[in-house]
Amino acid sequence: MKILLIGKNGQVGRELQRTLLPLGELVALGRDGLDLGDLAAVKRVLASQAADVIVNASAYTAVDRAEADEAGAMAVNAVAVGAMAEYARDNGALLMHYSTDYVFDGTKAQPYVEDDATAPQSAYGRSKRAGEEAILASGCKALVFRTSWVFSAHGGNFIKTMLRLAGERDSLNVVADQVGAPTSAELIADVTALALAAYRRGELAGGIYHLAASGATSWHGLASYAIASAKARGAAFKVEPAQIHPIPTEAYPLPAARPKNSRLDTGKLAAALGLQLPDWKIHVDRLIEQIS
């Protein structure tokens, strides 16, 4: 079985280079091997690689930049994804893809289930939803995993930024009225491999699944936990815990709207694969160990 991984250098892509290896002949491409803004190149590479499974870990993930560049986000997150879906349909391949809690408006009181109505509030969210729709409309074999608040040891992310600021400042103001499950790229890649193996055995149906760590916290809760975890491992910080202040979203305005509730109900995937998704703190602790 030939697996084509697109987006090998992103947070999730790097981890997939490890977890997909035992499952087949893996060809992994980064931006230098395939620019998703070039539709002709997408079609050409898909045809020449002739993979049985396409795993798309690439995405236009600059949420705030997308507000002023919706066409750019659409090109990568929807048009290129549509071409992958059409290729998969026409050639009997399986497309594995990732989407986001940002397809929802965040007003639901409970965690979102897969069938809840989507209502993206940002250009990024609209482009990711358009990618989902292109896959569903194509009728190709597909597994789409919606995830949330992704972090990893590679690249920039919220946790690493907070740890740096905690060493530089006496106090921090962090948004406390958005809740979600911080989810590690490691976990996403681990479950992706399990899902691919189960799909091949005929034990997992195609469709959209929510894939996130268990539990939930706010950005303030995540920052506080990560700083405390690093401190317990010997890191020294300027900021004291009492000086990590919770603030409302309105006090930290950004170009793109974020959902207040980003919680995803993962029951469908957990039941289908017999999984016990770990609490978000476990992988945050792993990250702290990796980068300390």
Ligand code: NDP
């Ligand atoms: P990253 O931003 O870490 O990686 C995205 C990758 O896509 C990068 O390697 C980037 O390349 C590549 N890429 C972007 N534009 C192009 C292009 N035009 N041509 C080729 N490659 C391109 O994303 P994550 O690993 O964090 O995200 C994985 C998936 O999870 C995505 O589908 C994302 O939408 C989704 N998701 C992410 C969340 C998060 O918090 N990060 C939350 C919820 C869902 P380069 O390195 O060259 O820039």
